[in-house]
Amino acid sequence: IRREKATSNICTAQVLLAVMAGMYAVYHGPEGLQGIARRTHRYAAILAAGLTAGGVELTQGAFFDTLTARVPGKADTVVAAAREAGVNLHRVDADHVSMSCDETTGRAQLTAVWGAFGVTADIEALDAATEDTLPSGLLRSDAYMTHPVFHAHRSETSMLRYLRKLADRDYALDRGMIPLGSCTMKLNATTEMESVTWPEFGQMHPFAPVDQAQGYVTLITELEERLAEVTGYDKVSIQPNAGSQGELAGLLAVRAYHRANGDAQRTVCLIPSSAHGTNAASAVMAGMKVVVVKTA
Structure with missing residues (x-):
C-alpha cells in the first residue's frame, strides 16, 4: 500500500x-x-x-x-x-x-x-x-x-x-542490518531457515487433521508460552504471520478492550504520516477512524 x-x-x-x-x-x-x-x-x-x-x-x-x-x-x-x-x-x-x-x-x-x-x-x-x-x-x-x-x-x-x-x-x-520493518526478518540464522525446507514443515496441508500436525501444535504452543513468560503478558498469539496482520490483530484486541470497558466511542487511531502503508489500512479494517499526525 x-x-x-x-x-x-x-x-x-x-x-x-x-x-x-x-x-x-x-x-x-x-x-x-x-x-x-x-x-x-x-x-x-x-x-x-x-x-x-x-x-x-x-x-x-x-x-x-x-x-x-x-x-x-x-x-x-x-x-x-x-x-x-x-x-x-x-x-x-x-x-x-x-x-x-x-x-x-x-x-x-x-x-x-x-x-x-x-x-x-x-x-x-x-x-x-x-x-x-x-x-x-x-x-x-x-x-x-x-x-x-x-x-x-x-x-x-x-x-x-x-x-x-x-x-x-x-x-x-548479507549486506548489513535491515533498518526497518516490524515484519522484516532481521536476523534469521541459516540453521533456522534450513528447517523450512523440511517436508514436515513445507508439505503440511493447512486443512490437515490436527492429530497429523502435533509437531506444529507443540512448536506454536511452546513458543507462545515462552514469549508470554519473558514479556510478562498473560497470553501471546503468533497467528499473525506478517507485520500487517499483527497490526490488525493488535488493533482488534485494542478495540475489544475498549468495548469491554464501556468505551466503545474510543475509535480514533493516530497514524504518523511516515508510517508504513498498511498501518492506516489496518486501522480502517478494525473499524477505527484514522487521524494522520504530521512528522518532520
Missing part, C-alpha cells in the same frame, strides 16, 4: 509470497503453467471417470481440479478409509466428500481414493477413454505473460543467475 511520505511500503513477510509466485511464473512461463494446469485437470478427469464408473455420484458436471461426491450417510467411512491409505479427503457433511488434485497428484493417490470409495479401476484404460471436461467457453484464448522475462529463463543456471541479479539490487541481511 503506497503512502506518499512512508519510509517503507513493503511488508516483507507478505511480499515473499508474491516473489515466490512471480518467480514460479518466470521459471515455468505460460507454456509450463498450461502444462501443469492440464495435467492437474487430467488427473481430476480420470479420478472422476473412475468414481462414476464405480457407481459413485458426483455433484458437478464441469470441474477443473476439485470433485464432490455424494455418499449418503457414508462420508465418515470414506474419509477414514482414505486416511488409512495415506490420503486426506474433505468431509463436507455426512453425505458429501470433496477431493482435489494438483501437480503433486500421482496414480497411487488415484488408486487410494478409488479404494476408499470401494471402487476398483484401470488407470490406463480410463486414461485412454476419458476426455477432458473443461468447458470451451472457459478456456483462455488471448495472449498472457507476454513480457520477455516469462520466456527467458528455462534452465536452473539461467534462473539462478537472474535471481542473483535481482538480489544484488536489494539490501539484505
Whole structure:
C-alpha cells in the first residue's frame, strides 16, 4: 500500500509470497503453467471417470481440479478409509466428500481414493477413454505473460543467475542490518531457515487433521508460552504471520478492550504520516477512524 511520505511500503513477510509466485511464473512461463494446469485437470478427469464408473455420484458436471461426491450417510467411512491409505479427503457433511488434485497428484493417490470409495479401476484404460471436461467457453484464448522475462529463463543456471541479479539490487541481511520493518526478518540464522525446507514443515496441508500436525501444535504452543513468560503478558498469539496482520490483530484486541470497558466511542487511531502503508489500512479494517499526525 503506497503512502506518499512512508519510509517503507513493503511488508516483507507478505511480499515473499508474491516473489515466490512471480518467480514460479518466470521459471515455468505460460507454456509450463498450461502444462501443469492440464495435467492437474487430467488427473481430476480420470479420478472422476473412475468414481462414476464405480457407481459413485458426483455433484458437478464441469470441474477443473476439485470433485464432490455424494455418499449418503457414508462420508465418515470414506474419509477414514482414505486416511488409512495415506490420503486426506474433505468431509463436507455426512453425505458429501470433496477431493482435489494438483501437480503433486500421482496414480497411487488415484488408486487410494478409488479404494476408499470401494471402487476398483484401470488407470490406463480410463486414461485412454476419458476426455477432458473443461468447458470451451472457459478456456483462455488471448495472449498472457507476454513480457520477455516469462520466456527467458528455462534452465536452473539461467534462473539462478537472474535471481542473483535481482538480489544484488536489494539490501539484505548479507549486506548489513535491515533498518526497518516490524515484519522484516532481521536476523534469521541459516540453521533456522534450513528447517523450512523440511517436508514436515513445507508439505503440511493447512486443512490437515490436527492429530497429523502435533509437531506444529507443540512448536506454536511452546513458543507462545515462552514469549508470554519473558514479556510478562498473560497470553501471546503468533497467528499473525506478517507485520500487517499483527497490526490488525493488535488493533482488534485494542478495540475489544475498549468495548469491554464501556468505551466503545474510543475509535480514533493516530497514524504518523511516515508510517508504513498498511498501518492506516489496518486501522480502517478494525473499524477505527484514522487521524494522520504530521512528522518532520
